[in-house]
Structures are given as C-alpha cells and as structure tokens.
Amino acid sequence: MPEPSAASGEEPSTEGQATEGQATEGQATGGPRGRLWWAAWLVPGYAISYGLVLPALSDDFWWLGIPGMLGLACVVLVALHVLLEGPFRGAVPYATDGTDRRGPVKHHYKVLIGRYLLLVAVSGPMVVVPLAVDVRYLYPFVGTGLVALLLGTRFWLPQILYLRKCARVLKVYDFEFRSPVKKSNLRGNGVRSLTLGEGGSPRMSAREPLFSDRWPRGIERGVWFAGDDPFGGVILVPGTGELMCMQPEVWAAQDTARRQAAHKRREKARQAGLARKSI
Incomplete structure (x- = not known):
C-alpha cells in the first residue's frame, strides 16, 4: 500500500531508507x-x-590528420558524457523524505545550468582565442570548441526538457512512499524500466534528467512517488535525491484505466502534462 508524504501530517514508513549522508557517501567519493x-x-x-x-596543416603529411581528427572527436564525445551526464557528486541540499517538492527541482536546475555554463566557459575560449590571435596551429581548437558547444547543447536541452516535465508534475501531485522498487532494465541516457510497490502498478519507463548511466543507490528499498499510476508521475529517490519522470511503459495497456478514472483524476493528469504519452 502507498504511504502518504510526511507533508500530509502522517508519519510514513522509513524502513530501509538511508540518511542523506549515508546514501550520498558513495557518490561523494565516487563522482570526483x-x-x-x-x-x-x-x-x-x-x-x-x-x-x-597539426601535420595535416601541411601538404606532405595531411593523412596524419585523419586519425587525429577521429581522436579529437572521440575525446570530445567522452568528455561531454562525463561532464553533462554524471550523477550528483555530494549530499543534496534538500529533504529527500517527500516533504519538499520544490527543492529537488531547483537543485537539478542548478546542477544542469552549472554544467552547461562550464561547457561554455571551456568551449568559448577554444573558439575565440585562436581566431583572435590568428595563429594557424591553434585552429584545431576552433573545431573542437565548436563541436563541443554544439553537441553539448544538443545533449543538454533534452535534460532540461525532462526536468521541466518533473517540475510540472510536482506542481500538481504530492509525494507518497512506494516500496519496494523492482528494477527491470537500464538503457542509455538515463532511460530505465521499473515497477513501484506490490499493488499492481504497471511497469514504468522512467527518465532521469541527469541522464546518469547507473541506478541510484538504495532505490530498490523504495521511492517517493508523485502522480497517478495509469498516467505516470515523478519519483524522488530517498537519500540520493535523484528525480525521474515516468509513465507506463506500455501506454496502450492502461487506456481502459485512464478512461475509467474519475474526472478529477483526469483533470489533474492533464494539468501535470500526463494526459498523453511523452516519456
């Protein structure tokens, strides 16, 4: 059975949940x-x-530039993945017990915007400085800087989009505790499959705005869920503090449940952006 958020005045079960300091210890040491x-x-x-x-700038050894350019492209792609798609690196500055719906969203925005600004701070000078000083042997920096900025923006915008989805849901629904969590699959860019609790909830397709390629620590012990099962919602991982927006993995299988839902439930789902498949 789902348990109400602590914000509702009732004491939720916290068995199996780690404290923020305990749960983030692995991230605080592992991330850096x-x-x-x-x-x-x-x-x-x-x-x-x-x-x-560099030899490619001459006419004699241009062929050396081919593996060099491939190497630069690989380095840029891996660096973007490490910078933009990593998990939190320390304890989160908000409550992860279901009492705070604004704090997680604000911190995720802070992390994502900070990472993008770091990308701009590194890529911008790589483009501007070689052109300003007009030194031929610095021109490869221009290419890698432009590629990093363009691809980084392309990778970063979907992260912001999914975080906005989470924020919209959390304006409408309160958290309730669901336990346990069955982990089914983990794919690239933070996409994963999971099932909440043991009460017949459908298997969900969940998207983490950070696009981390690992499961949050201790998620199998339970999460805070805000939403409506046939429509989807958002989960907050106790301790580690990650958000994930989620909807039924097989959307059509829940058509009957959505049609039979009361008008108030359907209206709340519409306000939360969950009335149609978007994840």
Missing part, C-alpha cells in the same frame, strides 16, 4: 574520483590527437 580518472585519460588523448592533426 571518476572524473579525475577520466581526465587522466582524456587530457593525454586530446594532446596526442591534437599533435596528429
């Missing part, structure tokens, strides 16, 4: 180490690829 590890490979990889591109 992961990025340092990647940097140890990406920086030399970029330098070697850049060195191979």
Whole structure:
C-alpha cells in the first residue's frame, strides 16, 4: 500500500531508507574520483590527437590528420558524457523524505545550468582565442570548441526538457512512499524500466534528467512517488535525491484505466502534462 508524504501530517514508513549522508557517501567519493580518472585519460588523448592533426596543416603529411581528427572527436564525445551526464557528486541540499517538492527541482536546475555554463566557459575560449590571435596551429581548437558547444547543447536541452516535465508534475501531485522498487532494465541516457510497490502498478519507463548511466543507490528499498499510476508521475529517490519522470511503459495497456478514472483524476493528469504519452 502507498504511504502518504510526511507533508500530509502522517508519519510514513522509513524502513530501509538511508540518511542523506549515508546514501550520498558513495557518490561523494565516487563522482570526483571518476572524473579525475577520466581526465587522466582524456587530457593525454586530446594532446596526442591534437599533435596528429597539426601535420595535416601541411601538404606532405595531411593523412596524419585523419586519425587525429577521429581522436579529437572521440575525446570530445567522452568528455561531454562525463561532464553533462554524471550523477550528483555530494549530499543534496534538500529533504529527500517527500516533504519538499520544490527543492529537488531547483537543485537539478542548478546542477544542469552549472554544467552547461562550464561547457561554455571551456568551449568559448577554444573558439575565440585562436581566431583572435590568428595563429594557424591553434585552429584545431576552433573545431573542437565548436563541436563541443554544439553537441553539448544538443545533449543538454533534452535534460532540461525532462526536468521541466518533473517540475510540472510536482506542481500538481504530492509525494507518497512506494516500496519496494523492482528494477527491470537500464538503457542509455538515463532511460530505465521499473515497477513501484506490490499493488499492481504497471511497469514504468522512467527518465532521469541527469541522464546518469547507473541506478541510484538504495532505490530498490523504495521511492517517493508523485502522480497517478495509469498516467505516470515523478519519483524522488530517498537519500540520493535523484528525480525521474515516468509513465507506463506500455501506454496502450492502461487506456481502459485512464478512461475509467474519475474526472478529477483526469483533470489533474492533464494539468501535470500526463494526459498523453511523452516519456
């Protein structure tokens, strides 16, 4: 049975939930180490690829530029993945017990916007400085900077879109606790399949705005759910604080349940942007 959010005045069951400090310990230590590890490979990889591109500026060794350009493209793609699609790196500054609906959204916006600004701060000078000083051997920076900025924007905009979906749902629905969570599948870009509780909830297709490629720690013990099962909703992971927007994985299978839902439920789903399949 679902349990009400603590905001409703009733005490929810918290058995199996970790505290924020405990649940984020692995992220606080694993995130930075992961990025340092990647940097140890990406920086030399970029330098070697850049060195191979330089002979391409001459007429004699242009063929060396082919593996160099491929290497630069690979480095840029991996760097964008590490920068834009990583999980939280520390304890979240909001309650993860279902009492706070605005805090998770605000923090996710802060993280995503901060990552994009870092991308602009790195890519912008790579484009502007070589053109300003007009040094021929710096021109490969222009290409990688433009590619990083364009692809980074392309990867970042869907993250903001899914976060906006979460924000819209949380303006309408309160949280209730669902346990356990059955993890079914994890695909790329934060797409995953899961089932909430044991009360006949349909298997959901969930999308995490951070697009992390890992399951949040302890999610199998239960999550806070805001929404309506046949229409979908949002989950908040206790402790780690990730948000995921979700809808039934097989949308057509819930058509009857949605049609038979009371007018008030259907109206709330419409206000929350859940009246049609969008995830």
